[in-house]
Amino acid sequence: MSQIKVNYDHEADVLYISFGRSQHVTGIELTDNILLRMDTGKITGERPCAVGLTFVNFSQLLSAHRNRPLVISLERLRELPDDLWTAVLTVLTTPPASDFLTTELSIVPRVPPLPEQPTIQ
Secondary structure, three states: OOOOEEEEEOOOOEEEEEOOOOOOOEEEEOOOOEEEEEEOOOOOOOOOEEEEEEEEOHHHHHHHOOOOOOOOOOHHHHHOOHHHHHHHHHHHOOOOHHHOOOOOOOOOOOOOOOOOOOOOO
């Protein structure tokens, strides 16, 4: 990968971060405002790698989260095929993507509703 390039389109309010080029780019929407561009390595047989990140409505994202991190759920990744899901997680947790995004594991137990207890009269 070549040198990291950062470009901001003020008029469109879009921040582009480029990590390099690839002939085989796949776009993954992490959220409505964040797009990961990556090479899955599937065609070349190489390790998955980040090609770039795009942040739409960047100034709004920045102002809404100025003093605290932007926390996003990766729940929409559940719909991806297993091999692509694994490639995305690999890319997000290694440089250069991990230099711009931090991936953390959170466990939120989802407890099914308890059955109603009969009332005793």
